[in-house]
Amino acid sequence: MVKIYYKYKPQRIFGLIYSAKPSIITSSKFPELIITPALENIFVWNLQKGELEKQSMGIESEITIMALSPDSKTLATGHQNGVICLWHSHSLECICKLFGHYSQISALSFNHDGTLICSGSKDTDLICWDVVSERGLFRLRGHRDEITDCKFLKKKNWIVSSSKDKLIKFWDLDSQYCVHTIAGHRNEVWSFDIDNDENFLISGSNDQKLRVWFLQNLLENSINEKEIEKEINPLNTKIVYMGEIIKQSTERVIKIRFVRNAKYLVCQTSGKKLQIFKVRNQNEVEKKMIRTQKRKIEKLKKLEKLEKPQKQSQENDNENDEKKNQQLITLKFANLITIRGSSKIVSFSIPEKTQLEIRKGKVKSKSKMKIILGLNNNSIESYELKFAEKANEQIKTKLKKAITQQGHNSDIRSLKISHDDNLVGTTSSEAVKIWSISTAMPLQTIDSGYGLCCLFAPGDRYFIIGTKNGEIQIFDFLSSKLIESIEKAHLGAIWTMDMNPDGSGIITGGADKCVKFWEFELVDSVYENENENENENENSKKIKKRNKSKSIEMEEENENKKPPKKQLTVVHSKTLKVSDDVLCVRYSPKGRYIGVSLLNSTIQIFFADSLKFYLALYGHKLPAMSMDFSSDETLIATGSADKNLKIWGLDFGDCHRSIFAHDDSIMQVKFVPETHYIFTASKDKTISYWDADSFEKIMSLSGHKAEIWAMDLNSNGTFLITGSHDKSIRVWTKSDEQFVLQEQKENELDSLFEDSLIQDSEKARHLENFLERNDENAVISESKTAAKKSLETYKGAEKLLESLELIEKIFGSNDDFSEKDFSIPSNNPLFMGLSPSEYLLKIMMEIKSNDLEEAILVIPFTSALRLLKFLHFWIVNKNQVELSLRCLLFIVKVYQKQIVSNKIAVSLLDDLQIPAKNSISNLKDLVGFNLAAMRFLQNQVEEVQGKIFKRKRKKKTEIEIEVIDTNECNYYNECELCLTHFIDRSCGWCNDSSSCFSGNYSGPFNQSCSQNSWFFGPDSNCSGPPPPSPPPSPSPSVSPSPSPFPTNDCETYYNNCALCLQHYYDRSCGWCYWDSKCYYGDNNGPIGTQCETNGWFYGPTSYCYIPSPSPSPSPNPTTSSSSDSIGAGGVAGIVIGGVLVISVIIIVFLLYRKKRNSGLKTFPVAEETQKIIDN
Structure with a gap:
């Protein structure tokens, strides 16, 4: 009889705030929201409320980097398996997946209008993607190590990329080749950024220096004729090394970014420091240089050596341009402040939105900057940087908000589900948390020791943990207090803990080679008595002030006394000494046996009432980390560090079966209640589901990205909860979907076949790269196709081949292929009432845009020749012209030699010359007409509503709010x-x-x-x-x-x-x-x-x-x-108002002249206002 099983599926994930990846994003449109990666999910947090607003699910691979488009509508995520996903930033719905990289994504960047994406990976390739058509344009090859950062340029159609190979490369997207290379670093280049004017490139490496490069000559459109005649090397003339910026931290650079319209430079290192530099404009730099020169002259005057040193300094300046450049860089980039996080900083983000405040009816710009830090301890911090309004004042930094309560700051070492299946308690190195399973929200967070094991006491009010230093701590989570701590309960770490089935006590095992038994007792509450005594003392003081009679005070105190409240405690009753450290202890469900797992790789079974020895289980090569009894007490399952799951019989202690269950140590073993099904959790990040009767694997659950330390099932086995080193808590629920083991095995074989296809393509790619790099005569191409062979590619190619073969069976071979009419609907039911041309076009449109070229590449030339006939038919009849031309150009590019030698193909291409040109011109005219119509509608809407969609902002110097010309x-x-x-x-x-x-x-x-x-x-x-x-x-x-x-x-x-x-x-x-x-x-x-x-x-x-x-x-x-x-009053008001306006302008003009002549710093104003004042 075929046995039917029920699937367990992931339901929810919680306990995560930020998964310690170098990506944290804030949108200028929604500055209160923060987008963070949470392993494979995307979380959107409300910083003001400290709550989770949205989250996405459905992607299996972990997110390694994220990027937001300039219009904040599209979110791009790069994953561990090399996939890039595009999302709607508001709804967090996946738009498409882009397959092209062979390893994890390490760099992502949008261009200025959000239509292109540049991605870099550990596979050393750089790929340019089209967001609109959702496909890869080309692959750029040239780096020899992981790409660390990439960025589009605005002035030219170029991409700049940095890598661990110590190089920074400039790529021309038109020619798809590297045009310039900077080789000035001695170590890996981890990050770089370019200012808004694209004059300076700042790069960071492993050392304490940030290197500055001048790019203005490089990006000039015109080329000097003298340089062409002299044939000067462009690397030496167009990229100038200006100097270096010394940062405070000696650790390597993680990220460098210009923020707030390139007015500030932020440098993040691998430690806890975030350094901010002030970027001075040209006027400020000139004023600073004048001041420094004046100071030098004054010092020289005092020393009466003005003439000779001055001449020498001028000669030295003319001879040594490097000192000039270094002096310019030192003046331009001034150290502003260094922010220190509470833990290591993984990523940062600075919103671009300007904050305003109104005081007494006047608008004042807040000289503040909000900095959001993502830390490696699963937390987010928001700092407010308040700039000094006066020269003597210091810059103030304040921690405004921190999101820390929604997750643990370290590994989740143990967890336990409450008896009513509504709560789950988790322990870590710093705190105990009680969670609601239904809402996935933390109810209580209490500071504790390093908890290694835990359980709920009867009634689910008290939570008991065993710590690494040998203490037993009891928490009352209703009052959020540690009510008792039993020190030296064990002389070593308490590794395991279990409750007696009758609820009368607990059993603990530790590193002191002892198994101790504890009983529950109710004692007077110490904390309640202390609180009552404090309240009574306050009341007695008030009574003393009001009444001077002591007898009346004593009577009132006696009347107000309440009976003391009780609290739970545990009392040591007996001890069982064993031969080695205890790693796990378990009661059997009926309370007859006690199982003890020792460090010497043996498992000993004792009678629970008399503690007499019953059985010894030998067979594991390494210690058993966990074990569990079946509900009928006939089986015991043990999971060991030797990666084996062993199933034993409790009647004679014989091993029924030893199964190689995981690729790493097995940390948890649990029987499903009232069954012989077993769940095992391992360090290999997976959970396995086993049948202990047939000794077969039912299914595997994957989702965790690190070692799984803890696991527990509810009372009826409908769901299980796991905790991991990745700080996430996952809930897996039993679904109504049934399956048979044979189906599951077939699905696993299919997945193995898919993995083998991908591995074969990766091996072929590595072999090709190896041959190219070791062959001196080989010509290495820097540009290749962006797509790669994936499962979707093979599926698309199979569909295309099947449709072409079906058409060939009905209409004949290639000889008569050009004489057939494929526009007539076919009677074949496989065509679904469509003509062969319509059916094949439907198949072509079902293939994803990114996989289309690879699917055509997989099919043989004979099938490509058949496809060429249909492409001719579609282009002539103006049906899907863009798709047809794209496929036609790719076929001609790949099969050029075969097509030249084929008469049918040559005749088809000759016939397509005029129709293809006409189709392209018609399509271009259609797009232009639609664009003009859209612009016309936009102008109409602007006139009706009185709103301008894209209002141009006026140029600003220092002030960050828009200055309005109120005279108009x-x-x-x-x-x-x-x-x-x-x-x-x-x-x-x-x-x-x-x-x-x-x-x-x-x-x-x-x-x-x-x-x-x-x-x-x-x-x-x-x-x-x-x-x-x-x-x-x-x-x-x-x-x-x-x-x-x-x-x-x-x-x-x-x-x-x-x-x-x-x-x-x-x-x-x-x-x-x-x-x-x-x-x-x-x-x-x-x-x-x-x-x-x-x-x-x-x-x-x-x-x-x-x-x-x-x-x-x-x-x-x-x-x-x-x-x-x-009227008369209006005329008088006009005259008075005009006099006031003229007087104000005169006063402002005089103050401005006075401050400029005195050398003081003027207030930042808009350029147009400054021109009006000067005139």
Whole structure:
């Protein structure tokens, strides 16, 4: 009879925060979210809340590196097996998988528009991928060791890559060859970066120096004719070594990056330090050089040696350019601060978003930088760097937030499921954690010793652990306290612990060659009594102050005394001494036997009641690390460090079967309750499922990326939980999916066959590389195809061959192939009612874009010749032209010699010359027409909405917020745009004229708007003259939506427009122009008010103006002809405002001249504002 089994599948993973890989990402659009790799998953953390927002699952291989596209929409992950996955960054859905590398991905980078990806791997290859078509473009070969970093250039279509072979290479993507090589390092180049202007390249190695290279001449588009005539070596002239930056840490560089528009340089080393350098601009460097020269001259004047040393220094400067360059680099890159993490720093990220704050109605830029660190102890830290506003002040660093509670900082050494199967307790070297299995969230975290074993006491309130230093610690996780610690419970480490089946006590085994028995007892709570005594002392002091009579105090104290509370403890009852260290002890399920595993590789069985010796099990070559009894007490299974699983009978102690179960030591063995099924966990990162009756392997569970230390099953065997060295906790549940062992064996054989195919292709590649490097006459090609042979490639090739053979069987051989008509639908049911041409095209489109070329390469030439006929048919009929041309060009490239000697193929290619050109031109025209239509629609939308999709920012020097030219407020001719400048208040809305005017923090420049009606003025009470003749408005009776603010009393609570303005974002309150009052509401408008939708200021359909029969006045008072809107007061206001503006400009101009002449540092302003002041 065939035996049916049920599959165990992974359900969830928790306990991970950051898997210590050099990738941690923050998005400029969502600065509060952090994207971290969590082994094979992607986690999105909310830094403010400290909670996990999203997570992805489904990829088996571990993530080694991540990269985010410039528009923050696409996330790329590189994996251990060489696969690159593209994800939607918001939904974390996998878009596609890219196969091309043969080893783990070590470098990833997007280009400036996010359409290309460059990836580097341990296989020394560099591959350029097309994100849009989801395929590899080409493979660049030239490095001889692992690629450590790569980056696209903007000025030229180039890629820069660094490697462990001590080289930095520049690759031209057009010619697909290396054009320049920097060989200035003596050790491995671990990272590099290029500034935004692409003038400087900074590279880091194993030493204490960061090397700086000047690239401006290299990236110039024009080439000097004199250089061409002289044939100067471009390596010596176009890349200039400028000097070096000395970093504080002596450890090797991990990552170098320019941040905040290349104003700062951040260097991460392999230790706990993160060093930040200030990158000075050209003006600052010149000022610094002038100051240093002045100081030198002053020193020389004091020494009365001004003339001779000055001439010598000029001669030395002319002779030695290296000193000049080094001096320039020293001045340009100034050490700013060094941040020290609590543990080793693995990765860092700095959000680019600028923070703003408003104080007393004024906008001030926060001179702060947020730095997020990913540490190797499974934690994330966020630091806030506050820059000094004055020269004498120091830069302040503050730890703002840390995510540490959601996981252990070290290995999970043991775990135990509670008796009710709702909780799981885990131990590590620093803490004990109690988790909820249903929510995968930590309930309690308590500091503890190095826990090696653990269990829940009866009632699941107390958690008991055995530590490495021989202590037994008891925790009350409801009160989050260590209630008792029994020191020297063993004289060595307590390796194992188990509970008596009747729940009366526990048994422990340690390195002191003793097995000790402990019984549970309830004693008075020490901690509760201490707390009560403290409370009583405080109460007695208060009573003494109020009542002076001592007799009354004693009576009240006696009345308030409560009976002492009880707490759990363990009392040593007896000891069993053995011949060697105890590694594992277990009670049998019925409590008849006790199994003891010793360091001498033997297992001894004792009677539980009398502790008499019963059986000795010999056979393991190394000590048995774990063992377990079956529920019927007929079998005992032992797992050893010799990688063998042995199944013994308890009647005579005979070994039923010895199975080579794993590739490394077996750490845990568990029987499924009421069955003879066994789970084993090993150091080889896998879990195996066995049948102890048939001695066959049922299935294997893989997912952990490091050694598995702990495992436990629930009371009925429906799920198991494992803990590993990778700091993850995984839950595996029993599914309803049934299978037979024969099916599982066939699947395993298929997977082995797939692995062998991949290994064969890798061996062929290594052999090819070896022959090329050792053959002196061999011509090494630096560019090859990007795709590689994978399982998907073979599947696609098989489908293509089957379809071509099917067509050949029906329509004949190659001789009559060119005379057949393949557009007629076939009656064959295999074609599914399609014509042969449509059927083959469907098969071709099902093959992934990245595997198409490799699939065509696998098929023989005869099949490729048949395919050529269909490609001719598709191109002529303009059906999938792009796909057809791509396949045609690849076939011609690969089978060029065979095609030339074949008449049919030559005639087909001759016939395709004109149709192919016409198809390409038509396709190009179609794309251009669609692009023009999209731009037209974009312009229409911009005109309707008044929004600009891509607003160009003005050039900035030092300030990080956009400076608005408030003199041209006509640009903000709609209130919606005017409202976007609520923060800087450079523009404001006027209730008098229902127009937008320029202004400052005090009010409008245009005095045609009265002060009270200026909405954004700090003194405004929003009670300007109401609009003329408002029409009657309906009063809908709609219940208000729930809001976190007390919006039901909006008229009294938000009785000021300034308070109402604070709730612009949640729109829980809004100002009504019709009656100049504040009302509560929701996103759609006011609720239960007398304000109509058009007058509701914060409604999404609001036009922010009141329809008026009279025309609105012009923003320019000199051109206005309406005497009613301006009047005498308006003219006086205009004159006063003009005088104030002119006086302010004069004062700023004088202060600027004074500071520039005195040599003091000027305030950073925008270039356009600076030009206005200079003029």
